[in-house]
Amino acid sequence: MTDAKTLAYINMYAVLGTLENLCALDENARAILTNKKPISICFDVKDGPAATITFKNGRCRMEDGVGPCDIRIPFSSCEKFNGMIDGTVMPIPSKGFTHIGFLLKQFTKLTDLLTAYMRPDPADLKDKRFFDISTSLMFYTIAVAIAQIGNQDEIGKFSAHNMVDGDILMSIKDGPKATICVRNHHLITVKKATDSPRALMEFSTIELARQLFDGQVNSVACIGEGKITMGGMISMIDNMNRILDLVGLYLA
16 A cells, blocks of 8 residues: 555655756756756645755756745645646646746656656667666666655654664666665665765666566575675665565555
8 A cells, every 4th residue: 555645755856856867867858958047846745745946057956845936836735746746637836827838848848758767668778878867767766765655654664663873875886876864763865875884785787777676587586696785784774675665566
């Protein structure tokens, strides 16, 4: 079973938050924002997450909370916000109607491009660059989703409660890296490596990571074959993997 509030946090920080990485990795995403004045959008969910995304110089940056913005879009519930993400609810701004063109054009193009990478046509994955970007974006989305599930989902919180303080380095060899920071059983994902992980998990290749993300190979078998390297405080990895098992349910 999935929880609407947990899904809203995942949709905010793991899905929309991946727009940061999309703009960093894909020149087509940057081109959508070229020659556009800086603009910020605040998504504010009642009894749920709130974040402000700023688009500037072909890049974008998400900040937690309600910040200064050009466009503000409130949602009366987590279910309504989730509906916007799955395309069943039309967002209505409470501020910034003069910028509605950006929402309907550039922002929609960006989210459509993100969807193309996150739910790709198998034929597109035959292109190596597309494959690498798609898998990297999936990696970042999953890494952030782990923290949201550990903080919001009741089963996820149980696993987080059993994690000691410290940083878990999650990485793809020669590829993207992320750090799951555990402090007092609260999880935060930072989309870069830590210099002093207390535990680590590394996938040997980006192709292996993709197979795992798509459920094509068994993680236990990969560990036995040395294709996944684990080290440090293994109990942290065990509990993180329990949370990771829930990610597929929410991102399905």
